[in-house]
Amino acid sequence: MLERLKDSLVKSPVIKRGEYNYFIHPISDGVPSIDPRLVQEISDYIERIADLNVDTILTVEAMGIPVANALSLKTGIPLTIVRKRPYFLEGEVELSQSTGYSKGTLYINGLKKGDRVVIVDDVVSTGGTLLALAKALQNMGVEITDVISVIGRGDGLLKLKELGVEPKILVTIDVSEKGVEIQDVFGDQ
Ligand SMILES: O=P(O)(O)OC[C@H]1O[C@H](OP(=O)(O)OP(=O)(O)O)[C@H](O)[C@@H]1O
Numbered sequence: 001m002l003e004r005l006k007d008s009l010v011k012s013p014v015i016k017r018g019e020y021n022y023f024i025h026p027i028s029d030g031v032p033s034i035d036p037r038l039v040q041e042i043s044d045y046i047e048r049i050a051d052l053n054v055d056t057i058l059t060v061e062a063m064g065i066p067v068a069n070a071l072s073l074k075t076g077i078p079l080t081i082v083r084k085r086p087y088f089l090e091g092e093v094e095l096s097q098s099t100g101y102s103k104g105t106l107y108i109n110g111l112k113k114g115d116r117v118v119i120v121d122d123v124v125s126t127g128g129t130l131l132a133l134a135k136a137l138q139n140m141g142v143e144i145t146d147v148i149s150v151i152g153r154g155d156g157l158l159k160l161k162e163l164g165v166e167p168k169i170l171v172t173i174d175v176s177e178k179g180v181e182i183q184d185v186f187g188d189q
């Protein structure tokens, strides 16, 4: 299961971003190029495990987009992209994003109270992004049916669980200066 994802992850180079060991992978960086069979494998798997009784698939610019878009094409469910720039439209919601290596602002447009969304992103690490996003959606009265991350690392999951959000992580990895190791695969027990 998820053979292409696992095989490609263990080949990922690791660089330093400050103190943070940052892995580089097609799904989370678009570097090197993205093999469409990899995206196919991942979106097929997400379609099987996610609650897709939703109005829209919600992802965060930039690197959630390839997988979320593949899922949208497969299922016919619309795609909503949380952007890193404002549009100043009525109802736009602004939130602060913090990762292990960056800080920024995200902007939600196109959602209203009562909407049901599944969140699909490429990586969860510190949980800073998903935590801020889930809080903002809860404040808007948007229902989150599921949170899916292709790759998980670090202790962000614990913070998310405290908020009542339990993401489904396809592959959990450990990242060190030596490289990437697979720790867990969703559904393998
Ligand atoms: O759990 P966290 O520590 O918050 O890290 C996860 C976030 O980091 C990446 O986004 P990034 O802001 O680097 O943007 P990108 O998708 O444009 O690379 C990734 O797409 C997640 O959204």
Ligand SMILES: Nc1nc2[nH]cnc2c(=O)[nH]1
Pocket: 021, 022, 023, 024, 025, 028, 029, 099, 100, 123, 124, 125, 175
């Ligand atoms: N590509 C990539 N994206 C991330 N998002 C959060 N952590 C990481 C990381 O180590 N690599």
